[in-house]
Amino acid sequence: MVRSTATPTRSRSPRKGAFDNTGLIPVLARAVREVETSASRGPVSPSGRTKFQVIALLVREERARAKTDPELGEEARAETLKRLDGVATILAKTAARDTSLITLLEPGHAQTDGARTLRRRMLQEAGYEVPAEEEQAAPAVADPFAERQVTPVSVRARQLANPFLPPDFGIGRQPHLTRRLANWELLGPLFKAFETGGGGVTSMELPDAPAKPRWAPAGSELMHHQAEFIEAVARGHRTFLLADEPGLGKTAQSLIAASVADAFPLLAVVPNVVKMNWAREVQRWIPNRTATVIHGDGADLDAFADVVIVNYEVLDRHSGWLKTLGFKGMVVDEAHFIKNHSAQRSKLVLSLAAALRERRSDPLLMALTGTPVINSTEDFKAIWQFLGWIDETKPLPELMARLEETGLSPAEPGFLAEARQAVIDLGFVRRRKIDVAADLPAKRVVDLPVELDDEAGRSIQKAERELQQRLVQRYRSLAAGRKPETFDQKMQLVRLIAQQELEESRSATTGENIFTMIRKIGSAKAALAADYATQLARSTGKVVFFAKHIDVMDQAEGLFARRDIKSVSIRGDQTAAARERAVDSFLHDKKTKAIVCSLSAAGVGINLQVASNVVLAELSWTAAEQQQAIDRTHRIGQSEPVTAWRIIAAHTIDARIAELVDSKASLAARALDGDDSEVAQETSVQLDALVNILKDALKL
Structure with a gap:
């Protein structure tokens, strides 16, 4: 549904003095200080970004109203505009700390449901009467990959052999919700809950494994941590973020889990480099099942196989028929590959999972990745969407019910810890090698510094000096106008210049920049x-x-x-x-x-x-x-x-x-x-490298 933004009106029209501490401006002032404080600690959280956008839009609206309101005298009008300028100044300073906030104010940037809810709540707190939002039916969206779709001959044969899928009468059952948290923006707090640390390893409580599990084929043996996971599946759990450290056998666990849950046919979406290995793992761990690997247009596909293995790169050609084949389970290997929502492969994976959930009430869904978090805890978002725990803007019924059961709201102490546990209990499984594979030998990383004293090395050092000089020149040019005095003001300017340099480097096709420099260093080290x-x-x-x-x-x-x-x-x-x-x-x-x-x-x-x-x-x-x-x-x-x-x-x-x-x-x-x-800010390494180059040159 697409909601239109309603125009607020005042529920009362008291005459306000120039320094009256009621109305919208005090609400905006309190909120903008919260965003400013958040930005001073590092990248602004999703909830803080939403608040920044709403504040900016309300400042714009209130400024336009103040300029034309006949009830305001000239003194009150001037004072109102002055106070709004104060809020706008804090917004500008905050955006200087985190320049990505500026994109939220672009004309084409859509408002989320959370932003509309927050706007409504702030207006009501200020004494405005906000009309009910109108709802309009969302227009149908054409499949952007329709022209690329193929339907292999084998798929047509299977569809003709079994044209009807048995109905699933469990579809549509939803847990009862009290809706106490209906108007809260919850995704931001959920991501933040995983930033705080504490509470031990992030893993749901798994049942004890049988003394002699019989799930592995003859000649193979499951480790205890693998058997515990399979037992959870045997007892009926159906959605998992399996985030065991790399090397602990996630592929084997997922295949045996599918066997125990009878989740065949099973769809496995995997990186191209490992799809043949997945076929081998099927033969090894569930030898009574068959596997087929999709290559290109799928000419040699066996659509009657129990496990269909497809790599991310060809999903656009096969997503049409994959949505209708009747899969009972889906596993996404190296699930951090879908963390970018705007990427084609992410959209395709999420659409396949949505189609699967529409056809089955209890599909087995497993996201496998030893590194679900790379840049920020928002990397969880697409994975949680795949698993059906959240949608684009809010928790879905099962997670919402668990959050309601806490009896807390995001404004209350203890909510983050309870919210973290609520997500974990949905099927978050994480084991470390040090805990479950004590007999695994040690691992260490050793740095070997090498001197680049040849012509290539001298060229690299020259390029670094030129980059440093370019950054210093930019700094001095901007500093002449802004005149930063404090260390924080100077560092804000340093980060702004570093961000500009990084953006230009990413789009540059010629000239020296941080990326060409790194490539030169790699080539110089190769021999x-x-x-x-x-x-x-x-x-x-x-x-x-x-x-x-x-x-x-x-x-x-x-x-x-x-x-x-x-x-x-x-x-x-x-x-x-x-x-x-x-x-x-x-x-x-x-x-x-x-x-x-x-x-x-x-x-x-x-x-x-x-x-x-x-x-x-x-x-x-x-x-x-x-x-x-x-x-x-x-x-x-x-x-x-x-x-x-x-x-x-x-x-x-x-x-x-x-x-x-x-x-x-x-x-x-x-x-x-x-x-x-304590943890450093999770900004990009490229940006931090440029910041350090300029900071060293300026001796800050």
């Missing part, structure tokens, strides 16, 4: 990193080499070939069959000593535990991506301690980025593992 990997391969056995850029991977493979080190590679442009052959060669061919991997293409879903040494030739922008790469070897089946060697260019921005990535690693610890230690 040194590959040489070290060669030494490891000769002295300790197999080694995994990770890089971000193709030229770095090419240099590494070339050096391995010249040193008679047989290697294979995993890249984003390979076919699934080529990746499978590369992994098989590394795992089973004793002569294959090295595997050269793309951080983006091979950082998830691959088992490489035959190696215990990982070389990170280039740094990731996020701690989560780095951890995923290391955990390709540190997983169940590893028998030796794992060492990740980070090759870092000394005396360059590379070293600063390594420090920043490490400082960001604690967000997941707070959100998932209950760590309540």
